[in-house]
Amino acid sequence: MNTNKTPLLQVKNLRVEFPSRRGTLLALDDINFNIDAGEILGVVGESGAGKSLTGAAIIGLLEPPGRVAAGEILLDGRRIDNLPYEEMRKVRGRQIGAIFQDPLTSLNPLYTVGRQLVETIQTHLPVSLAEARQRAIQLLKDTGIPAAEQRIDHYPHQFSGGMRQRVVIALALAAEPKLIVADEPTTALDVSIQAQIIALLKRLCKEKGAAVMLVTHDMGVIAETCDRVAVMYAGRVAEIGPVHDVIHSPAHPYTEGLMGSIPAMDEDRERLTQIDGAMPRLTAIPKGCAFHPRCPKAFDRCRQERPELMDAGRTRAACWLHAEQERQVA
Numbered sequence: 001m002n003t004n005k006t007p008l009l010q011v012k013n014l015r016v017e018f019p020s021r022r023g024t025l026l027a028l029d030d031i032n033f034n035i036d037a038g039e040i041l042g043v044v045g046e047s048g049a050g051k052s053l054t055g056a057a058i059i060g061l062l063e064p065p066g067r068v069a070a071g072e073i074l075l076d077g078r079r080i081d082n083l084p085y086e087e088m089r090k091v092r093g094r095q096i097g098a099i100f101q102d103p104l105t106s107l108n109p110l111y112t113v114g115r116q117l118v119e120t121i122q123t124h125l126p127v128s129l130a131e132a133r134q135r136a137i138q139l140l141k142d143t144g145i146p147a148a149e150q151r152i153d154h155y156p157h158q159f160s161g162g163m164r165q166r167v168v169i170a171l172a173l174a175a176e177p178k179l180i181v182a183d184e185p186t187t188a189l190d191v192s193i194q195a196q197i198i199a200l201l202k203r204l205c206k207e208k209g210a211a212v213m214l215v216t217h218d219m220g221v222i223a224e225t226c227d228r229v230a231v232m233y234a235g236r237v238a239e240i241g242p243v244h245d246v247i248h249s250p251a252h253p254y255t256e257g258l259m260g261s262i263p264a265m266d267e268d269r270e271r272l273t274q275i276d277g278a279m280p281r282l283t284a285i286p287k288g289c290a291f292h293p294r295c296p297k298a299f300d301r302c303r304q305e306r307p308e309l310m311d312a313g314r315t316r317a318a319c320w321l322h323a324e325q326e327r328q329v330a
């Protein structure tokens, strides 16, 4: 096995800013993570932590005036954060597929789903119209749409919400991308079908060897679906590691708090708001560790110096507790 293989996606020291007349808002600061081919990375954290912005930066769809102010994003070793718009559009269809919360934002209401699938396939792959249509039918079958041969000629409004999201997954996979960025893909759907859609996304991505970045509020979804998870807090990564380790032996007190908020599997899933206090606004990030005002384990250093990600057992955590331990062991 080649252990030096370049990861499929590399996010290095990513910084995203929103300049405004009142000053510059630093929305993402020094984000670092990789995703390997075939791997599913979950990105979790409270509302406003920066999960969606991270996805938007990767797919090149930051809402202006938001911009990548520093750092690099590499796909298969090629820098994609500084590509001209047209180049990035090609990358987005062919190499990166996107799935958003509301399937209607990804579908054109005026065209049949077949036309949208066929156009996407033909834009990115050298196949005839007949081949593209066959491929589109197969994709609809793969995503569990019954009577795909007939439904291919239906319009988006003729599908239920869950079926529409299956179509969006088919569309995202149409050009066989290497990476799927899925931002809260089931939040807008009925609870009863959320698990089916997530299971489908996981199965198809594993079968097709696509890597996935899955943004969600839902720790239950992370636990069932992901290989690794990044926990975000106030525009930074607080902890990252294998999903089992992050869930069962979290190294960051913030992650510990989040884990306390996982509802049992058969309960309705709740949003992650169980930790006392609120995440600071990006305009008022405290000195030191951004989490220290809410942290039951904070000590002096946490109030003074900002921790970077450091080895913390089986995960990496931005928490001085682990620096202390390292010193004591040394």
Ligand SMILES: Nc1ncnc2c1ncn2[C@@H]1O[C@H](COP(=O)(O)OP(=O)(O)OP(=O)(O)O)[C@@H](O)[C@H]1O
Binding pocket: 018, 025, 027, 045, 046, 047, 048, 049, 050, 051, 052, 053, 054, 063, 064, 066, 217, 282
């Ligand atoms: N267009 C924008 N203009 C200015 N600031 C923005 C803009 N979009 C996002 N931000 C800032 O970035 C922060 C992070 O936003 P982001 O959408 O990534 O959060 P999130 O973790 O995905 O939250 P949610 O789970 O609610 O979607 C926001 O709280 C906001 O302060």
